[in-house]
Amino acid sequence: MVPSSKLSLTRPRQKLIHLYHKPLLSHVDLLILFYTVISGVGGTLTAIDNLGQMGISLGYSPRSISTFVSLVSIWNYLGRVMAGLVSELLLKKYKMPRPLMLTIILLVACIGHLLVAFHTPGGLYVASVIIGFCFGAQWSVVFTTISEIFGLKYYSTLYNFGSVASPIGLYILNVTVTGHLYDKEARKQLAALGLVRKAGQALNCTGVHCFRLSFIIIAAVTLSGALVSIILVLRTRKFYKSDIYKKFQDETKVEEKELAFARH
Template sequence: MCGIIMLGTNGATWFNTAVLVTCMRNFPSDRGVVVGLLKGFIGLSGAIFTQVYTAIYAPHTGPFLLFCATFPPMVALVSMLYIRPIDPPRNKDEADDHKFTMLYITGLVLAFYLMCIILLQDFFVVRKAASQFFMFIMLLILLVPGAISLHPADGRQKIHPDTDSLFVKTPKMLKNSIRNPITVDVGHRIAELRNDGAVNNGGLPGSPSKSKLRLGSDYTLTQAVRTEDFWLLFFAMGCGTGSGLTAINNLAQMAESLNSKSIGAFVALVSVWNFLGRLGSGYISEFFMKRSGTPRPVFLLIVQALMGSAHLLFASSVPSLLYGASILVGLAHGAHWTLMVATSSELFGLKNFGALYNTLSISSTIGSYVLSVKLAGYLYDQQAAAANVRRCKGPQCFRLTFLIMALVCLIGCVALVRLVSRTRLVYRDIQRLKAASR
């Protein structure tokens, strides 16, 4: 069983990495928006497959597991025939923005629809025929993105090295007519834009731009782990996503300790707002970064503060406040993943992004293990032992855990303040460079 779980979780990581790297290289000017969409639909995928199981396979799990084992690989094999590198447009087309907007609307409609279905199935007995109808409507909504991609304005111009785009083709690529755009060293281009050779990391005015890697350049994993910025982002992610996963994993047990009968509602709220956090954080951070050069870590700081606020609401143990806490923890946890992906790609480049992204993701595993197993599990067992019961009852079961996690988020906010101060000039110059390429 351990081996099966290892294969399943690593398989999910392979899918995740392949999709993120491909889409961000194809749409480099809209990284936040693209990551928000991808991460958002990943967050909804569990609810989507649950509806398929309920409508077709329930209560038989064997055929459903066979479906899960065969359908995703088939999708991947078919996708290999169609997915290709795309040249960035020479001038940004408003039609592309409208398409992203339509995708966002589709995602919001799907999330709201699934939330209603989940709550309906949680509170009432729903016949199989009704579940099949619900699944049919869900599949129709999922087909909408395919219609958007067939819009006649879906054309992209070829790009040449003498343009102002962030992306160029190497001589070898031009020679072989390969349509795979790669990132130019953005650190060097920013230095040229500022005309002083000192963008970040202590460069001196007038110094050669090749003397030192700057944030925005294509880092290798070895080069990235030697920077303070990498570890600030790593630590902040561990604090935010680690404490968020601890709250989500213990949500049902915490509600049970408070004699709450709204466990299903809490789980549904976390799931839907997790999606909205992934979706919204990408769109909002992209908007402000393009408009005013606001560093994306600023939004990581905001959602980390929201996560800490959610922990304080959970620590209050007031039943009516648990709904708001569930919303905040779902929103903040989802937003962390979108913002981390976009931020790391902008600071360390796309060339080695797969290795960088998955190394940064380890922070969530470490944070979750420390806070969930070593903190929440230990304190829960201590309270149960003190009361000489098997299952802990009362607000004291998790109160200290959530207070400590709120403090952890505060420390994470301090790290993000430092990261914002170190990346402020970089994001300002990236914004100017993008404006010049339009």
């Protein structure tokens, strides 16, 4: 039989832990986040991975292509910092659910993808800034959201679970969509010139049509991720309206009392 003094310590802690933290993997919130990362991070990673080839296809100089890479790196860092800072301020001041920041980021990323699809002179510079910023911002918000909704007990597992969605999204959107459509357009251009591709010859595509359909699809997938993330916003709005930091502080205090009791 458990002593009543020990029960008084364990019950509050159990209540706090299960206040919102739900079972892993079976929780729909985790699946929503997983799909959001596949669509959002997968799309921005596809753009970053093809940045050099896009620059060549659209007629940019090697110096400009190097600038695109630099812009992505710089704004990737700024996205990580700014998204975390802004979402924290909005959460504290307006009780705005953090997943709503993720929704906004994905909608902004759609603009970057459409700038690639419907290219205008110099548009790739702006697209590099937007895509780099959104790529970094997503990681900052996603992992913070995971820690808040599911707690820190299984955070390392959840961190890796969230991370694995990135290569899955990259494979789907980069290899099966972008790569396939790029090669298809390159073959069309070869056929139009009356040329036949030799064995082992690399396919090269020139013009805005090389990546247009691919990035329209990527923008649509990213938009679907934004719409799905709204479900998470609605499911967690009550949680974020409460004092989530007080809950974590109370949980820590109860755990400290348990440790002190165990020592005696």
